[in-house]
Amino acid sequence: MTMATVEMSFTPLPAHVRTARLVATAVARRSGVDEALLDEVRLAVGEACSRAVEAHQEHCPAEPVRVALTGTNGRFEVVVTDTAAQSATASAVGAPGGMKDGSEAPGGEQAAAPVDAAQLAVPAELGLAVIEGLADDVEIAHTDAGLSIRMSWPSSAAAS
Amino acid sequence: MDLKLDHHTKDGIEVVDVEGEIDVYTAPRLRELLIELVNIGHYQLVVNMEKVEFLDSTGLGVLVGGLKRVRAHDGSLDLVCTQERILKIFRITGLTKVFGIHDSIDEAIAARKAEK
Numbered sequence: 152m153t154m155a156t157v158e159m160s161f162t163p164l165p166a167h168v169r170t171a172r173l174v175a176t177a178v179a180r181r182s183g184v185d186e187a188l189l190d191e192v193r194l195a196v197g198e199a200c201s202r203a204v205e206a207h208q209e210h211c212p213a214e215p216v217r218v219a220l221t222g223t224n225g226r227f228e229v230v231v232t233d234t235a236a237q238s239a240t241a242s243a244v245g246a247p248g249g250m251k252d253g254s255e256a257p258g259g260e261q262a263a264a265p266v267d268a269a270q271l272a273v274p275a276e277l278g279l280a281v282i283e284g285l286a287d288d289v290e291i292a293h294t295d296a297g298l299s300i301r302m303s304w305p306s307s308a309a310a311s
Numbered sequence: 312m313d314l315k316l317d318h319h320t321k322d323g324i325e326v327v328d329v330e331g332e333i334d335v336y337t338a339p340r341l342r343e344l345l346i347e348l349v350n351i352g353h354y355q356l357v358v359n360m361e362k363v364e365f366l367d368s369t370g371l372g373v374l375v376g377g378l379k380r381v382r383a384h385d386g387s388l389d390l391v392c393t394q395e396r397i398l399k400i401f402r403i404t405g406l407t408k409v410f411g412i413h414d415s416i417d418e419a420i421a422a423r424k425a426e427k
Contacts, residue, residue: 284403
């Protein structure tokens with residue numbers, strides 16, 4: 152397994168999601184991710200961390216959210232892992248955000264199904280749509296502990 | 312930067328000026344303001360997002376929630392936004408079909424008046 156360029160874990164509080172976004176953007180820039188893609192990295196990482204924070208707050212508020220950032224082999228990869236109980240994530244998997252085990256989304260901007268304001272009640276559903284629409288490559292996997300969201304973008308250089 | 316909120320009335324429509332980052336941490340403040348405005352009888356809202364630097368799905372949820380509240384009173388919630396980075400998130404979530412998105416406050420107000 153490749154050692155992450157930067158790893159961080161943070162208390163599952165909304166205030167720390169911004170810090171995670173800033174760190175991810177900084178490492179992405181250093182890893183050679185094109186400037187035009189940095190906004191997408193920032194937003195997708197923020198969405199993944201927000202989802203994890205909400206899951207932890209509901210099920211395991213004493214456990215930190217973990218983020219691994221790796222720039223190598225022409226890709227910048229972000230893995231956001233929560234340790235909320237599997238039962239806690241089951242409901243999220245069933246949400247209309249289109250999340251599937253091991254699913255991969257091709258790159259580019261994708262349009263999610265139009266959202267009817269009258270039916271929209273849970274912002275978390277939007278978060279998954281945003282992640283799949285923004286990340287160049289997405290893989291969502293279950294572990295015994297919780298959910299792992301792996302996202303990556305092309306980069307021009309490996310970070311050191 | 313953090314979130315700055317202000318509001319003023321223009322041509323009978325309440326304009327909410329938003330500046331900074333709208334995310335899972337700051338969005339509750341915008342939600343509270345929109346609820347407060349509706350509660351005191353402002354059902355025609357324009358949210359000016361020209362100075363918004365970051366918007367995530369939590370912020371989108373707050374805007375949709377505001378839209379639902381004003382529509383319950385036959386009102387409206389239009390947006391002012393010309394920033395591509397912000398418009399992109401509306402497009403990928405399909406919300407461009409839900410909100411009226413305008414280039415300026417004057418344009419948003421004019422469009423609203425024209426529909427009356």
